[in-house]
Amino acid sequence: MASRWRLFIKKRGSRRTGARWPGLLAEGALSAGLLVTGAYGLYWLIARVLVSDSETSAWWPWLAIVIPLALIGYGATNLLLLLWQTATSTERRAAAVQKATTWELPGAQMKSTRPALPAVPPIDALTDSPGVRLAYRLPIDAASGWVSFTMAAVCLIWNSLVAVFVVQIVRQHVEGEPNWLLTWLMVPFVLAGLWTLFALGRQVLFNLAMGTTCVEVSDHPLFPGRIYRGFVSQTGRLHVRWFQMQLVCEEQAVYQQGTDTRRDTHRVFRTTVFSQRKFEITPQQAFQTEFDFTVPEHAMHSFVAPHNAVVWSLVARGRMVTWGDFERRFPVYVYPSSALQPQALPPFAVAGSRGL
Amino acid sequence: MTRDAIRLTLDSPTARYQAGERMSGRYLVDGAHGFGVRSAEFSVLWYTAGKGEEDMAVHHFERLVDETTRPLDLRVPRRFATVLPASPLSYDGHIVKVCWCVRLRLFLSQGQETVTEVPFQLDSIQTTPRSD
Numbered sequence: 093m094a095s096r097w098r099l100f101i102k103k104r105g106s107r108r109t110g111a112r113w114p115g116l117l118a119e120g121a122l123s124a125g126l127l128v129t130g131a132y133g134l135y136w137l138i139a140r141v142l143v144s145d146s147e148t149s150a151w152w153p154w155l156a157i158v159i160p161l162a163l164i165g166y167g168a169t170n171l172l173l174l175l176w177q178t179a180t181s182t183e184r185r186a187a188a189v190q191k192a193t194t195w196e197l198p199g200a201q202m203k204s205t206r207p208a209l210p211a212v213p214p215i216d217a218l219t220d221s222p223g224v225r226l227a228y229r230l231p232i233d234a235a236s237g238w239v240s241f242t243m244a245a246v247c248l249i250w251n252s253l254v255a256v257f258v259v260q261i262v263r264q265h266v267e268g269e270p271n272w273l274l275t276w277l278m279v280p281f282v283l284a285g286l287w288t289l290f291a292l293g294r295q296v297l298f299n300l301a302m303g304t305t306c307v308e309v310s311d312h313p314l315f316p317g318r319i320y321r322g323f324v325s326q327t328g329r330l331h332v333r334w335f336q337m338q339l340v341c342e343e344q345a346v347y348q349q350g351t352d353t354r355r356d357t358h359r360v361f362r363t364t365v366f367s368q369r370k371f372e373i374t375p376q377q378a379f380q381t382e383f384d385f386t387v388p389e390h391a392m393h394s395f396v397a398p399h400n401a402v403v404w405s406l407v408a409r410g411r412m413v414t415w416g417d418f419e420r421r422f423p424v425y426v427y428p429s430s431a432l433q434p435q436a437l438p439p440f441a442v443a444g445s446r447g448l
Numbered sequence: 449m450t451r452d453a454i455r456l457t458l459d460s461p462t463a464r465y466q467a468g469e470r471m472s473g474r475y476l477v478d479g480a481h482g483f484g485v486r487s488a489e490f491s492v493l494w495y496t497a498g499k500g501e502e503d504m505a506v507h508h509f510e511r512l513v514d515e516t517t518r519p520l521d522l523r524v525p526r527r528f529a530t531v532l533p534a535s536p537l538s539y540d541g542h543i544v545k546v547c548w549c550v551r552l553r554l555f556l557s558q559g560q561e562t563v564t565e566v567p568f569q570l571d572s573i574q575t576t577p578r579s580d
Contacts, residue, residue, distance in 0.1 A: 181489055181553050181561075182504065183489055183491040183493060183506050183509060183551060184489060184509070184511065186491075186493065186504055186505055186506040186509075187491065187506045187509035189505075190505060190506055190509075209533075209534050209535040210505065210507075210533050210534075210536065211494075211505065211535055211536040212535045212536070316572070343498075343541045343542060343544040344500075344544070345498060345499040345500030345543045345544055346500050346501060347499055347500050348501065356499050356500075356543055358541075358542045358543045358544075360541060360542060392537065392539045392541065393535060393536070393537060393572075395535075395536050395544070395546065397496060397503035397505075398501075398503050399496070399500040399501035399502070399503050400496040400498065400500040400501075400503055400544045401544070402539070402541065402544060428467060428534055428535050428537055428572045429572045430466070430467030430468055430534040430535070430537075430572050431534055431535075
């Protein structure tokens with residue numbers, strides 16, 4: 093069947109609907125065009141303005157020189173990258189990147205004494221916080237903090253814009269020249285603004301009522317097939333319907349859909365390691381408990397690459413009488429069992445960076 | 449040149465290796481094709497498959513170039529060996545897969561190139577589960 097022209101379809105990833113060379117040619121022509129434009133702009137600026145107009149000593153041509161220089165830099169870099177990508181294979185480029193990661197830069201921090209595991213996240217960032225009850229306190233996943241921040245930003249920007257229009261409309265009404273069309277048009281915008289204020293207020297109250305969740309583990313990193321001790325502490329003023337601690341493993345994939353970057357997540361493992369129903373948490377008496385959990389024997393280790401990841405977490409989740417459901421994540425790292433026998437392994441460099 | 453002319457084989461018949469294990473094998477190009485190769489790149493690498501964009505990293509890389517002083521004759525079998533790393537282990541997930549392979553890329557005199565690869569499994573060293 094003959095392929096049809098598909099102009100308005102969003103392609104997944106790096107798939108192509110046509111040959112490779114027209115794209116390379118177009119990219120090369122664009123980069124060369126930018127380079128030539130930048131070079132001509134620089135020549136024109138120096139020869140026609142800076143040299144001939146030197147007596148007037150205007151300052152702006154010196155500032156404007158940034159524009160052609162940026163074009164030259166961008167065009168030249170793109171051309172070199174294109175040549176490198178065209179002339180070399182994927183493996184050769186990846187090997188060059190791999191080799192570059194082994195260079196020791198002067199003044200750079202010394203490598204960790206722990207065995208380096210390619211494509212496995214380094215543990216040092218997670219083990220620098222000792223726990224009160226157990227060996228390590230786990231940091232909370234940063235995503236939960238971003239919810240409040242995003243809500244606050246949206247609320248502030250939306251209501252600031254709406255306020256400008258509302259002030260204008262109110263002024264028109266006060267002056268006896270009301271614009272009723274604009275007034276009625278503003279109603280849904282004002283309602284949306286009020287809703288963002290309500291949602292933000294609820295989020296702030298939720299954060300205040302929920303207090304803090306603290307999770308600690310007896311050892312870190314975790315290894316498949318081993319049993320570990322965990323500790324969770326929950327503060328706040330809450331009537332809890334149910335509260336659970338879960339060990340969760342998720343696959344994460346980032347891909348391009350047309351010009352959009354999308355992320356997909358798939359949960360591949362979940363087990364409840366602690367569960368309790370119907371209890372109270374008061375500001376005077378935080379909820380605290382210890383629990384045991386086992387990492388499955390044939391579990392995939394934590395894996396991180398620029399576009400793909402396997403992520404393990406301890407998740408505190410529950411349902412409160414007033415505030416509904418909540419979920420807080422605490423990433424943990426599962427290392428492969430082979431990391432337990434470092435003497436059996438070769439001295440390899442950290443990999444995982446994309447060499448494309 | 450067809451892919452059938454390229455022979456890339458691993459010494460292990462099961463193509464399963466454990467982290468830290470030595471992997472070896474050999475490659476050659478059959479008949480008259482073996483002499484028309486401008487350069488050859490042999491690599492041991494992992495790449496991701498599945499829903500996300502492809503990530504890849506090379507663990508071992510060799511590049512052989514046809515020179516007047518040292519002509520490249522791939523009709524003679526060439527052996528390779530490397531000690532495999534501790535990670536990432538082979539993984540067949542739902543939207544993320546980690547695949548290991550040995551790959552031979554040949555650049556021919558006419559400007560064409562041909563690629564052959566042999567997949568293998570990298571598994572973890574089995575340990576006895578115990579509690580802390």
